[in-house]
Amino acid sequence: QSYNKKTFLAGDLLPVDVVCLKSYVDDEKIWKKITTQTERAVNSRDSCAICGERSHLDAVLRNGGVRLPRCACRADDVKGLTYPIIQKSNSLSAPRDNQVFHEPPSAIDCERYFYQELIEHDGAVYEV
Numbered sequence: 001q002s003y004n005k006k007t008f009l010a011g012d013l014l015p016v017d018v019v020c021l022k023s024y025v026d027d028e029k030i031w032k033k034i035t036t037q038t039e040r041a042v043n044s045r046d047s048c049a050i051c052g053e054r055s056h057l058d059a060v061l062r063n064g065g066v067r068l069p070r071c072a073c074r075a076d077d078v079k080g081l082t083y084p085i086i087q088k089s090n091s092l093s094a095p096r097d098n099q100v101f102h103e104p105p106s107a108i109d110c111e112r113y114f115y116q117e118l119i120e121h122d123g124a125v126y127e128v
Contacts, residue, residue, distance in 0.1 A: 005030070013037035018066055020057075053090050054114035071116040075108040084118045 003011060005024055013019065014037055024030045055073055062068060072078040078085070087099045090113055099105075100118060108115070 009033055018061070018064060020061070052092060054088060054092060055090055055110075057092070058114070058116075069117040069119050071114065073110060075110055078108050078110070078115045079104045081115065081117050085115050086118045088114045088116070090114045 084100050084102045
């Protein structure tokens with residue numbers, strides 16, 4: 001699920017498998033809630049280095065059993081994804097210049113970009 005700060009602070013984290021913060025990383029109220037209810041924060045301040053690249057974070061989440069849309073780490077694998085796909089900057093700190101492709105892009109750069117199958121809205125929120 002995806003929460004804003006208000007709903008996150010009011011919610012119950014006990015049934016949550018993993019917390020991955022997209023925002024509020026430096027917010028003490030958020031961290032107090034996480035540390036009192038769960039130890040499963042992927043991008044904790046102590047381990048934030050693992051979250052620098054989307055491809056690395058995707059691998060960490062998959063190894064932890066988190067269900068994610070399929071992605072490609074090599075150019076040859078991009079063509080094998082189910083289209084449409086989304087191209088995102090591989091660096092989580094880079095500006096958002098996401099593009100959606102309905103067929104393989106003419107130029108594939110897996111060092112700079114992260115390629116992931118685009119999930120049509122099915123009532124759930126999928127984010128990486």
